[in-house]
Amino acid sequence: MSKTEITAEPGVPQIVITREFDAPRELVLRAYTDPDLLVQWLGPREYTMVIDKWEARDGGQWRYVHTDADGTEYGFHGVFHGTPSLDGAVQTFEFEGWPGRVSLDTATFEDRDGRTLVRTVSCFQSIEDRDGMVASGMERGVHDSHERLTELLSRLQAG
Amino acid sequence: MVDDRLSLVFGALADPIRRAILIRLTQGDATVAELAAPFSVSQPAISRHLKVLETAGLISRTRRATARLSHLQAEPLREVTTWLARYRRFWEESHERLDELLAALQGERNDVSDRDDAV
Numbered sequence: 001m002s003k004t005e006i007t008a009e010p011g012v013p014q015i016v017i018t019r020e021f022d023a024p025r026e027l028v029l030r031a032y033t034d035p036d037l038l039v040q041w042l043g044p045r046e047y048t049m050v051i052d053k054w055e056a057r058d059g060g061q062w063r064y065v066h067t068d069a070d071g072t073e074y075g076f077h078g079v080f081h082g083t084p085s086l087d088g089a090v091q092t093f094e095f096e097g098w099p100g101r102v103s104l105d106t107a108t109f110e111d112r113d114g115r116t117l118v119r120t121v122s123c124f125q126s127i128e129d130r131d132g133m134v135a136s137g138m139e140r141g142v143h144d145s146h147e148r149l150t151e152l153l154s155r156l157q158a159g
Numbered sequence: 160m161v162d163d164r165l166s167l168v169f170g171a172l173a174d175p176i177r178r179a180i181l182i183r184l185t186q187g188d189a190t191v192a193e194l195a196a197p198f199s200v201s202q203p204a205i206s207r208h209l210k211v212l213e214t215a216g217l218i219s220r221t222r223r224a225t226a227r228l229s230h231l232q233a234e235p236l237r238e239v240t241t242w243l244a245r246y247r248r249f250w251e252e253s254h255e256r257l258d259e260l261l262a263a264l265q266g267e268r269n270d271v272s273d274r275d276d277a278v
Contacts, residue, residue, distance in 0.1 A: 004247065004254050006247050021254075023262075030264075131165060
């Protein structure tokens with residue numbers, strides 16, 4: 001079973017997310033760049049996602065809005081740098097609830113014997129921006145639990 | 160202020176020996192000698208790690224007779240886990256949905272090739 005790995009190291013204004021998918025990279029790239037497919041997976045299930053603009057080419061703009069179960073809207077937008085391809089996809093990313101805190105996101109799609117390892121690096125302008133992005137939460141709140149503490153500790157140990 | 164504390168906690172967690180110390184302390188309080196035992200580092204080095212953990216609020220230290228005991232303080236870790244859990248949840252759920260979508264798309268494609276084979 002594949003597992004989403006998220007790394008937010010202290011002292012570096014980056015978030016790195018890796019995940020392996022059981023599909024060839026051409027298909028995974030399509031899921032990341034075809035707006036009809038993207039709305040079917042990006043975000044928690046109870047969110048609705050509406051794509052306002054999606055010009056997947058060099059200099060093209062993108063914008064989408066997530067709406068949570070309470071009707072609260074979260075807008076995001078940015079610009080594509082280079083046309084997304086199997087060599088990677090580069091775009092800027094800005095949460096409209098926190099204007100000016102722009103990150104540069106790079107996704108790469110690596111072949112793993114027919115499976116695909118996707119690695120996304122989000123590079124923020126400062127560590128404060130990085131922490132704020134995660135803390136602001138683009139998604140529902142999570143209740144504290146002791147299991148998570150145990151889970152974190154075992155993960156830290158494994159790492 | 161909460162953010163400053165998060166930075167301290169993350170800084171403290173960014174070292175494998177300090178993480179191992181925290182895990183050891185989940186099993187109960189321990190002396191410097193006990194904490195140093197599994198590592199090939201000196202007790203003064205362990206003491207320095209303990210100081211970092213104490214400053215981050217991750218442990219407290221008390222005296223029992225001549226020994227100094229370290230005690231795990233879990234609350235700052237809970238802040239960190241909450242912080243990470245929100246973000247992680249967003250991506251884990253997205254990726255599970257992508258798994259399903261990719262499986263469905265490949266199913267369609269296999270159906271088409273099955274039909275091609277049949278022709």
